Amino acid sequence: MADNITTSTTVRAVERALDILLYFAKSPRELSLSEIAREVGLHKSTAHRLLLSLQTKGFVRKQPGSDKYILGWSVLELLGNVYLSDELTTLALPEMAKLRDVTGETVSLYIRSGIERIRVQAVESNEPIRNVVAIGKKYPLYIGASGKVLLAFADEAVVEEVFLREQIPLDFAREDLLRQLDKIRIDGYAVSIQERDNGAAAIAAPVFGRNRECIAALSISGPVSRFTVDKMNQFVDALCASAAWLAKRLSH
Structure with missing residues (x-):
């Protein structure tokens, strides 16, 4: 009893x-x-x-x-796990494979979970030397192309939370990051060179949902020896086109 x-x-x-x-x-x-x-x-x-x-x-x-x-933020962490099996990752995979074939580099899809980002889908490069990150791996928002894209298009409260809660290095200037976020909003994409990992470079673009909220960041990454600034500039249009295509499919 x-x-x-x-x-x-x-x-x-x-x-x-x-x-x-x-x-x-x-x-x-x-x-x-x-x-x-x-x-x-x-x-x-x-x-x-x-x-x-x-x-x-x-x-x-x-x-x-x-x-x-x-x-x-734990509510958003649950939402992040929902994304692992929803239409976003399913719809994205064929387009990501096409983008990988065009660029030859690794293509990843990240979502925001609280003040972190999670890699929820990926198509790895076929090159022997490539950028490899495990599905489900979490990273900060304030560093790396994908993180900054998700932060740039998040609510202001999220940006403030990052500065309050994250262990941001002392030499990391708040105003510099805010300027970078403004530039990302204007350009529609972000670039990072050896920010998170030595020897790696990436470009990322936002994927918008039905209500124009940024629900994901689509990125291309590779070693700096091969994925140079010229290469990144060459593939920006293809990246943004794929992100726009995915957003359009999600809005239907």
Whole structure:
């Protein structure tokens, strides 16, 4: 009997925690403890206890200096895993293979998960020396062509979060990064040379979704000895065309 009571109590706590998260989905703004407790039908002490658990796991964040909460980055991490099997990676694969055949270099697809990026699809170069990254590997947003594309077209709050939470090197100038992000928005693509990995270069372009939000970054990468600045400039149009084609398919 005791085990049944414990199980029932645990299940109920999970249901209540999910009710809180679903209420955030209905009201996409910051919410106070009192409002959450009232709308979900909980005592404030119960709501507070559940919010602490959700906060510990990163599903909600408490706004500094107030009793209001917003959704946390763990929600986006779940969304990132959804992308691993959705239409984006399925649609992208044939186009990525075509781009690889045209350029001879590795083509990758990244999505943003919180303040990181995840490689969710790839077509490796056939060259013996090539840029290889595992599917599912996470990297910061503030470095590398794909990361900067995702950051450039993210909300301002994401940019601020990167500066607040990431262990950015002391010699990494905030204003320089902001200028780079402005340039990426104007140019429509990003370039990186030996930023994340020594000896590697990359170009990346945004893939926009149905509501014109940037849902992914499509990139071409290779060794600097072969993927030179001239080569990158040569393939920018093909990269942007593939990203635009994918965006158009996703909007249908």
